[in-house]
Amino acid sequence: MMAEKKPHTLLIVESPAKAKTIEKYLGPGYTVMASIGHLIDLPKSRIAIDVEHNFEPEYITVRGKAKILKDLQSTAKKAGHVLLASDNDREGEAISYHLQNALLKKNPKLEIKRIVFNEITPTAIRDAVAHPGTIAMEKVNAQKARRVLDRIVGYNLSPVLWEKVKNGLSAGRVQSVALRLICEREKEVESFIPEEYWTLAVELLKGKSHFTAQMIRAGVKKAEAEAGGEDGPADRSDMKSRADIQNLMQRLENEVFTVTDIRETEKSLRPRPPFTTSQLQQTAANRLGFTSRKTMSIAQQLYEGVAIGANRIGLITYMRTDSTRISALALEEVRKFIGERYPGSLPAEPNSYSMGKSAQDAHEAIRPTIVTYTPESVKAHLTKDQERLYAIIWERFVSSQMTSAKTQTVSVDITAGDVLFRVSSTRTIEKGFQAALDVLASKESGKKLPALKVGEILTREKFLPEQHFTTGPARYTDATIVKTLEEKGIGRPSTYASTISVLIERYYVERRSRQLIPTQLGRTIYDLLINSFPDILDVNFTAGMESMLDRVESEGEDWVGMIRLFYGPFKQKVEHVSETLQSIKGVMDEPTEFVCEKCGRQMIKKLGRFGFFLACSGFPECRNTKSIPLADCPKPGCGGKIVARRKQKGRGKEFYGCTNYPECDFISHFKPTSSTCPKCGWFLVEKSDKKRGAYKACINKDCDYLHTAADDEEAVEEAGRKSEGAWT
DNA sequence: CAGTGAGCGAGCTTCCGCTTGACTT
Numbered sequence: 001m002m003a004e005k006k007p008h009t010l011l012i013v014e015s016p017a018k019a020k021t022i023e024k025y026l027g028p029g030y031t032v033m034a035s036i037g038h039l040i041d042l043p044k045s046r047i048a049i050d051v052e053h054n055f056e057p058e059y060i061t062v063r064g065k066a067k068i069l070k071d072l073q074s075t076a077k078k079a080g081h082v083l084l085a086s087d088n089d090r091e092g093e094a095i096s097y098h099l100q101n102a103l104l105k106k107n108p109k110l111e112i113k114r115i116v117f118n119e120i121t122p123t124a125i126r127d128a129v130a131h132p133g134t135i136a137m138e139k140v141n142a143q144k145a146r147r148v149l150d151r152i153v154g155y156n157l158s159p160v161l162w163e164k165v166k167n168g169l170s171a172g173r174v175q176s177v178a179l180r181l182i183c184e185r186e187k188e189v190e191s192f193i194p195e196e197y198w199t200l201a202v203e204l205l206k207g208k209s210h211f212t213a214q215m216i217r218a219g220v221k222k223a224e225a226e227a228g229g230e231d232g233p234a235d236r237s238d239m240k241s242r243a244d245i246q247n248l249m250q251r252l253e254n255e256v257f258t259v260t261d262i263r264e265t266e267k268s269l270r271p272r273p274p275f276t277t278s279q280l281q282q283t284a285a286n287r288l289g290f291t292s293r294k295t296m297s298i299a300q301q302l303y304e305g306v307a308i309g310a311n312r313i314g315l316i317t318y319m320r321t322d323s324t325r326i327s328a329l330a331l332e333e334v335r336k337f338i339g340e341r342y343p344g345s346l347p348a349e350p351n352s353y354s355m356g357k358s359a360q361d362a363h364e365a366i367r368p369t370i371v372t373y374t375p376e377s378v379k380a381h382l383t384k385d386q387e388r389l390y391a392i393i394w395e396r397f398v399s400s401q402m403t404s405a406k407t408q409t410v411s412v413d414i415t416a417g418d419v420l421f422r423v424s425s426t427r428t429i430e431k432g433f434q435a436a437l438d439v440l441a442s443k444e445s446g447k448k449l450p451a452l453k454v455g456e457i458l459t460r461e462k463f464l465p466e467q468h469f470t471t472g473p474a475r476y477t478d479a480t481i482v483k484t485l486e487e488k489g490i491g492r493p494s495t496y497a498s499t500i501s502v503l504i505e506r507y508y509v510e511r512r513s514r515q516l517i518p519t520q521l522g523r524t525i526y527d528l529l530i531n532s533f534p535d536i537l538d539v540n541f542t543a544g545m546e547s548m549l550d551r552v553e554s555e556g557e558d559w560v561g562m563i564r565l566f567y568g569p570f571k572q573k574v575e576h577v578s579e580t581l582q583s584i585k586g587v588m589d590e591p592t593e594f595v596c597e598k599c600g601r602q603m604i605k606k607l608g609r610f611g612f613f614l615a616c617s618g619f620p621e622c623r624n625t626k627s628i629p630l631a632d633c634p635k636p637g638c639g640g641k642i643v644a645r646r647k648q649k650g651r652g653k654e655f656y657g658c659t660n661y662p663e664c665d666f667i668s669h670f671k672p673t674s675s676t677c678p679k680c681g682w683f684l685v686e687k688s689d690k691k692r693g694a695y696k697a698c699i700n701k702d703c704d705y706l707h708t709a710a711d712d713e714e715a716v717e718e719a720g721r722k723s724e725g726a727w728t
Numbered sequence: 729c730a731g732t733g734a735g736c737g738a739g740c741t742t743c744c745g746c747t748t749g750a751c752t753t
Contacts, residue, residue: 014747037747044742064749091746147744154743161742168741175743300748320746384729494745585738608736615737625736645733655732667732 010079011115011129012072012099014086017304017314018120022085025122026129031079033072035086039065040098042147047155051567054560055148059098072099073106081111083132088116089362090146090549093139100135119327119364120317138556142549145559149173149545152567153536156574157529164583165524168609170506173542174491176529178499179508180537181484182476183518183526192472198239199466200248202421204257204414205459209450212464213414213423215239218248245465252416252463259456260420261413269405271433273324273353274365274397277493278486280319283396285479287439288388289514292478292497296320298389299366308381314369315378316393320493321363322486324353326397330367334401337371342435345402353400358489358546367397375438391439399440402433412452416460425449475515490542507607513686513694521588521607532577536570591617598624611644631672631683633658634699640664642672642683668699679705 009030013019016034023032040059042048048058061069076082082103084096100112113132117124150173157171200215218238239245275283277296284295299319305312326334331350338346355361368390375391382390411424425447428434434441474480482496491499500516503509508522518526530537551557594603596616603614605628616622629641640660656672658664670685677684677698684696684707695708 016748035747036749038745041746042743045740047742065747087746089746095746143745150744152743156743158742162739167739170742172743174745304748492745494747498745606737609741610734610736613736619737623737627735657733661733665733669732 007081008079009081009083010072010076011083011085014092014095015318018318021120021314022125025120025125031075033075035072035095035099036065036068038062038091038095038098039069040102042151047151049148049151051571055152055563055567057144057148057151061102069102073103076103076110077107082113083129084112084114084135085117085128087362088118089360090139090143090553092362093136094143094147097135097137097140118323118325118362121327121329123329124327138553141559142553145552145563146545146549148563149566152563152570156571157533157536160532160574160578160581161525161528163578164528164581164585166521166585166588166607168506169525170502171525171529173536173545174485174495174499175502176525176537177488177490177539177542178481178485179503179518179522179526180530180539181481182503182509182516183523185473185476186518186523188473189475194469194472196240197468197470198242198245199468200239200245201464201466202257202416203461203464205461206450206452206456209448210461211423211447211449213412213421215248215419216422217420218251219418242465242467248419249463249465252419255417255419257414257416257421257458257460259412259452259454259458260415262452262454263411263413265409265411266429267407267409269407269432269434271351271399271402271404272396274326274367274400275393276322276324276356276359276365277320278322278482278496280366280393281482281496282479283392283440284389285477285482285514287392288385290385290389291511292482292500294385295389296497298385299393302386302390302393306378306381306386308373308378313373315373315390317365317367317369318363319366321366322356322359322493323361323363324355324365325361326364326367330364330371331401334371334398338398338402338436342402345432345435347401347403351401356486358486365397366393368394371398388439395437395440399433399436402436403430405432405434406430410449412449414458423449475517477514477516478511481516488539488542489546490539507611524584524588528581532581533573594629596622596624598622627659629659630656631674631676633660633664633666634682635664635666638664638666640666642666642668644671670697670699672699677703677705679703 007029011022011026011030011032013022013032013034014037016036019032019034023030026032039062041062042057043060044063050056050058084099086092086095086099096114103110103112114135115128115132117128154170154172157176158169161169161171201212202215203210203212239248280299281292281295284290285292290298296319299316302315303317303319305314335346335350371394375387375394378390379387406429407426408429409424409426411422414421414423476484478500481500485491485496485499503522504511507519508525510517510519535541548562552559552562588607590605592603592605592614594614595601596603596618599616599618599622601616601618601622604617605612606615612628614626614628616624627643629643631642633640633642635658638658638660640658642656643659644654645657656668656670658666668685670687673684673686673696675684675696676682677700680698680700680703682698682700682703684705685699687695687697695706697706698704
């Protein structure tokens with residue numbers, strides 16, 4: 001039979017974009033299809049873990065995935081041979097296992113093998129196909145244990161919150177620890193007391209060039225002080241008040257400013273490794289102001305492909321990865337590219353990078369698929385956001401294989417009496433990897449120093465005293481919470497962005513000018529969980545779980561026994577809390593100043609499924625509800641109120657419109673504040689940008705009023721300056 | 729960059745981790 005001589009193979013991967021690429025590499029004889037993630041999982045509606053019988057999970061076909069599974073089954077039947085090529089990690093192994101079961105169920109005679117590869121290159125794929133193996137049951141068991149544990153924790157804790165606080169709330173191994181971090185940071189922020197301190201700079205003149213030196217130390221260094229004695233010299237942290245700095249300036253009044261030391265130091269700056277998911281999210285947040293969610297969705301677009309000419313080209317490798325590894329082929333290509341484009345910045349040996357200890361290393365680092373597609377050359381085919389994200393991925397990758405940069409710092413000590421001032425200037429003497437950076441380039445410090453010699457006397461132009469306040473710990477941002485979660489091994493590349501989103505959707509956390517701030521509800525949930533379930537909230541809970549999974553995976557240890565050990569005390573605790581803890585339902589409702597226009601009673605601020613709203617305290621006799629008025633509509637004669645609105649049924653971006661819509665079409669995408677503009681009387685909105693940070697601006701397009709945090713500080717300083725007079 | 733637009737309450741919710749689209753309760 002001729003047909004049998006040409007066997008056909010179905011190869012199954014997780015991602016459709018990956019399937020397309022691999023099909024091209026393998027050619028005829030192979031059909032490549034995608035499972036699109038897990039096909040088999042626990043049902044959503046029930047806990048579905050049989051605690052009486054070895055915690056056996058009850059798996060079903062994931063809702064919406066039945067068609068995919070059917071297609072795979074029928075194609076497999078036609079082909080006769082199947083290669084399971086889901087990702088080479090714990091979840092991937094489980095996907096392969098579930099696929100194998102489902103395919104065999106339909107067609108017991110199928111020949112099914114498992115293959116693994118860690119990069120999508122022709123050689124890696126062909127090599128994997130040539131060496132098929134079987135499913136690693138230890139990995140499958142480890143995934144099962146992880147899945148069961150997360151289900152037990154999430155589906156037992158969440159109902160406690162429904163019962164005690166409010167319906168629809170949630171808790172889980174990952175989200176609750178993230179909430180804890182954010183709440184505890186907020187406590188630190190609140191308890192921090194800013195302390196005043198002053199710095200003194202002096203503007204000096206040499207010939208025609210001015211420069212500014214900073215006070216480093218006041219008072220002669222004593223021998224005892226150097227040996228660790230207590231009576232050391234004062235430094236800038238000892239300048240606590242205006243009086244301190246004035247004393248200092250008085251002492252310096254008749255002193256001569258002499259150059260006493262000049263030092264030159266060279267520093268070598270190593271390039272950074274190519275992006276992992278977490279690093280990409282952090283850098284995109286810091287450099288481009290993207291949320292983690294936005295970064296991932298734009299990265300997905302770049303991965304799936306962009307129309308360039310007649311072709312659709314996947315511009316980057318897979319964007320959910322914990323690895324900094326790159327394929328040998330990519331390395332070869334980037335070295336060739338660097339040699340041509342940046343000759344002199346190509347190291348003799350490739351740079352290598354180590355990885356985080358929790359890395360599963362199933363995919364390469366995030367890198368451009370074709371390094372010769374420079375950001376400049378593809379710019380015309382990309383949206384602004386795609387272009388910027390692609391640029392940082394390309395720059396980080398290319399620079400990671402270039403030589404170090406060298407900088408030279410000249411540091412000049414200037415002494416006046418017993419006070420030491422210092423000025424330094426850094427310049428790049430070898431660009432190295434920085435030659436490839438544009439969007440990621442660090443800003444030059446810029447200031448140039450005139451040529452100076454030791455012993456030289458400089459002219460004092462004026463003193464520049466400055467008041468400061470110590471700043472407390474910074475609130476978490478998308479960038480820093482992702483960094484922390486990754487460091488602690490909590491969550492995975494595919495979940496960092498959604499963990500932040502879930503906290504925001506549940507109204508546990510708000511994102512205000514990029515900062516993550518717990519809401520009253522968030523703090524309440526944190527308090528409840530930390531008091532009742534401290535072990536689950538422990539940052540090391542996940543670490544404990546991981547080491548258990550490691551033992552299941554590498555030593556074949558029994559996962560059921562380990563889950564049982566956890567479950568007994570946990571379930572008891574859940575029941576105890578459920579019986580003893582008093583319900584605080586409704587305590588989140590806040591009385592307000594608003595009066596019900598239907599019955600005259602007071603209105604209450606409540607949290608509903610779609611956010612906060614006002615409800616009449618006369619419920620159920622009076623069922624009046626309305627949105628919370630945030631400001632008065634500025635349109636002349638309108639008289640409406642500005643309220644928060646959302647497109648797409650609760651999801652989608654919040655915006656702010658007039659209650660008189662559609663008669664009044666006033667709209668703003670910036671959140672109104674409670675203040676009105678002192679210039680024109682319209683309301684002020686919250687804005688933020690890199691330069692100013694968070695600030696308030698007038699919503700009136702014809703009004704230029706804005707109010708920054710610096711304005712407040714300056715106002716204080718200004719008041720002081722007026723009462724003291726000038727200082728030169 | 730422009731453009732974005734219901735009415736909800738105290739019953740049926742929730743986890744983490746894979747992966748992309750999107751008529752349905």
